[in-house]
Amino acid sequence: MSGRGLERAGGQPLWKQLQHDLVRRLRAGEFADAFPGELVLVEDYQVSRHTVRQALSQLRADGVIVAERGRQPRVATAPEIRQPMGALYSLFSSVEASGLTQHSTVRALDIRADGVIASRLDLEGSSPLVYLERLRFAGDEPLALDRVWLPATLAEGLLEADFSHTSLYHELAERTGLRLDHGREDIRAVTPTAAERALLHCPADAAAFSINRVGHAQGRKVEWRHTLVRGDRFALSAEFSAHQGYRLTPATTTNPLG
Amino acid sequence: MSGRGLERAGGQPLWKQLQHDLVRRLRAGEFADAFPGELVLVEDYQVSRHTVRQALSQLRADGVIVAERGRQPRVATAPEIRQPMGALYSLFSSVEASGLTQHSTVRALDIRADGVIASRLDLEGSSPLVYLERLRFAGDEPLALDRVWLPATLAEGLLEADFSHTSLYHELAERTGLRLDHGREDIRAVTPTAAERALLHCPADAAAFSINRVGHAQGRKVEWRHTLVRGDRFALSAEFSAHQGYRLTPATTTNPLG
DNA sequence: TGCCTAGAAATGTACGCACATTCAAGCTAT
DNA sequence: ATAGCTTGAATGTGCGTACATTTCTAGGCA
Known part of the structure; x- marks a missing residue:
């Protein structure tokens, strides 16, 4: 034409x-x-x-x-290299940089409905959601509790994936073609509950990061995520300059075991 | 020519x-x-x-x-507006956005020596440092405990400043001509000590952000800073995209009192 | 003296051409 | 069949021109 x-x-x-x-x-x-x-x-x-x-x-x-x-x-195959970004990416890449091996325990992977989460994804309250709950390890110690909800209509293919060693974003791109292109996250400092402390093997006085996150891909909200990260094993590290703005760096000192 | x-x-x-x-x-x-x-x-x-x-x-x-x-x-005139940046700037601008008034209590403003801090600023252990300790309020409630060390040779003029209502960066630019151009910060989730809790009026179970930061200006390290921010009154909020990278946003929900 | 207008000057947009440099595909020869 | 070369095609660099649009200035007029 x-x-x-x-x-x-x-x-x-x-x-x-x-x-x-x-x-x-x-x-x-x-x-x-x-x-x-x-x-x-x-x-x-x-x-x-x-x-x-x-x-x-x-x-x-x-x-x-x-x-x-x-x-x-x-x-540009941008999102492949410059990646999902955000604090979570910083978390996992810093673990990798520290030389510790990463793996996850899948505590739940199913389809369920949740009106509150659905509305955060701009969906009807009864919409089915793929729910994935993992306990992420760095070395032999737990590092984070990660819970993700995605619209089932988009992410149904994830149900058969094995998430013990691969990342969600990798599987998401592989099985559905979706790549996050932007998003928003809130990072809070919280005191974990007793149950969370037990799960994460936290010391009694440890604090934690609570990260809420909405991920977008191709104009749609495709994930709502909540991650609880042990504060005694992770620090956010960032550099900032007038020229390059604010950049998270993976140079974080993930304490090699506590 | x-x-x-x-x-x-x-x-x-x-x-x-x-x-x-x-x-x-x-x-x-x-x-x-x-x-x-x-x-x-x-x-x-x-x-x-x-x-x-x-x-x-x-x-x-x-x-x-x-x-x-x-x-x-x-x-181009120096980026005067997008200046201080980083999590601390996000903190104070979000307080402003929430409509709460900010002020500080100056707990210390003097010259002292500290070998550990001096070495972090690439100075001799005996080098005199300007030390400023403030308790920052948002509304009537304490929000953060802020401690800053600067080389006395550069920042001596700050001793006469009144920091109860103006920002450090404003005074620094005004009195010494120094403007931070880049820096680095580590953000941790911690449990405040009993003394810190009392000072900040924290609930007993509240966590806090601990932010360490080195600020550079014109090729020299000019500030080492430690800030403790109440976790129940502040959340870091960020947007990220392949296009614009990672940007802290001031849209944080500073809980209007607890 | 103050205001307004016309012209000069500067950058922004848009077109054209020519050649250099590099990549990729196809062909040839071994 | 494969290695190497040739050739075509695409982008990068550089030059020229013309006109549009905006800003600043200088001069005229009240």
Whole structure:
């Protein structure tokens, strides 16, 4: 198809219109296999290569696409490398950095309904949810209690997964194609209940992080998560600068056993 | 002066050489009063406007300069607004957002020596340090216990400041010209001691955030800070996305009194 | 002296061309 | 069949032009 309409007298510059249209088509899944080259876009939109390049340069600056010499631009496989992010990613990567082995005990993996959680995922109260509860270990000691709810319509395929050694995000991407692209989390400092203390083998006076999190993928809320992390074994570590903003770093000292 | 030498057969693109040379001249203070316009640079470096614009667009993307239509590019004024950053900034801005008034009780403001802290600031063990200890209130209830050490050689002017209503960073910038440009912090979940609980009016079962932080300014470590924040009145809140990374948000629910 | 307007000047947008450099596919020869 | 080369195609770099839009300034007018 040629002659895609761009408002030539519109209020916005051509390259910006082109940029937005490309993002729109990208989200619609049009470029799943290959991103069109510059000359194709020139022909398609009937604009100069200069304009196309200006639009693409913006997309590249935003990390949406990756381009190299002599090679067609490709859609950036961003979420694979820069990852799920957030405090939880920091937690698990810091465990890995410390050399301790990670594994989980699956305490529950089933489908259930929960009106409160469902509403937090913008679902009807009776909507079925995949529920996964794990006790995560670093070395031989428990580190965190992790509970996740996902819409069953999206995540039903997870029921057959073995979560004792793989991560939720890996299975989610593998089995449903969903990758979290953004989210929001609240981190609180709490005192664990006696039951939680027993489960996590906490010392009596230990505090804990309580992390609530909503994860989005492709415009939908796909997970509501609550994680309780032993405060005596984990610290959030971050660097901040005017240039690079706030970045969690995995250099956290996960005490090698207590 | 015209004909500034750019290696035309050099390994690097012209625009990149130009970009780096402009940064170099900028740091040398050449553009203190005004940044040269595009046409001036074209004449100066004997390159096309396209090349100049490509270099400037990079500088703009890096936030070094600001350009507008019809107006000469200007050197970007130091990011005065997005300044302090980090969890502490998130703390105080969220209190403000909640509508509660903030004030502090200065428990100590003097000069003392501390070998451990001094070494953390890359100083000799006997180096004098300005020590500031405050109890920070949100509304009528205590929120955090804040202790800061700064090198006395840099921060001596702070001794006469009144910290009951102004922020440390404001006074620091005002009296010494220092602005933190980056830093690092560790955030832990801890159980406050009985003394700390009494001071902060904590409930007996409340946990707390313990934040350690090193702040840098102009290549030197200028503050070592320890802050203890009531866990029942504060939560860290963050948004993350592939596009924008990890950002602390001030939307935290500071419980309006307990 | 103060306000307004016209023009100059600067950046933003958009088009065109040419060549360099790199990647990938296809072909040839061993 | 595979290794190596050739060739085409795509992006990167660099130059030129023209016009639009905005800002600043200087001059005129009341």
